Amino acid sequence: SQTIHQWPATLVQPVGSPLSLECTVEGTSNPNLYWYRQAAGRGLQLLFYSVGIGQISSEVPQNLSASRPQDRQFILSSKKLLLSDSGFYLCAWRLVESTDTQYFGPGTRLTVL
């Protein structure tokens, strides 16, 4: 069966510091991968998605970036965090061949101080 991992689970970072969040999927090949952000009291916003290694599409202009160095690895990064980057970051995957359902990881709670 497929599983999705995210780490770290929680993170507290100062403004201006760099960020790296990692997401890995097990038990499947060539998934579509997604990064979402959930700000406090708000819905989910799609940040990035990837259909393959090195292929990244950005949905919202911001100071974040994403990379997919391996088939089942998706990384969210920032060179300098802003206060507004605080939120709950969720990674999701979709099996391309069979379904339009996305499956979510446990999330990373990021607090920027």
Next chain:
Amino acid sequence: GNSVTQMEGPVTLSEEAFLTINCTYTATGYPSLFWYVQYPGEGLQLLLKATKADDKGSNKGFEATYRKETTSFHLEKGSVQVSDSAVYFCALSYNDYKLSFGAGTTVTVRA
């Protein structure tokens, strides 16, 4: 563009009460519709889905019917439990397979 409008919360209920969360959508064509649930401190879990008009998705006592004539996908449960306390998200997916979410509805069930 595609969008989802979801009933605002928070909703507070007593155990065994009937729950309805309204969800309407705007989309071209025939999107797939989803309900996701987020328990405190956790990620999202797929609760149920429907992929075409008049389909009924069901899981854990929850149901939702894809109504194209009213562009709705309301979530219902006949008798809620304390363990159903969570945030519920309505979402749609169209040909690009990107999910558009509603704002979420916080449900609290009291014993």
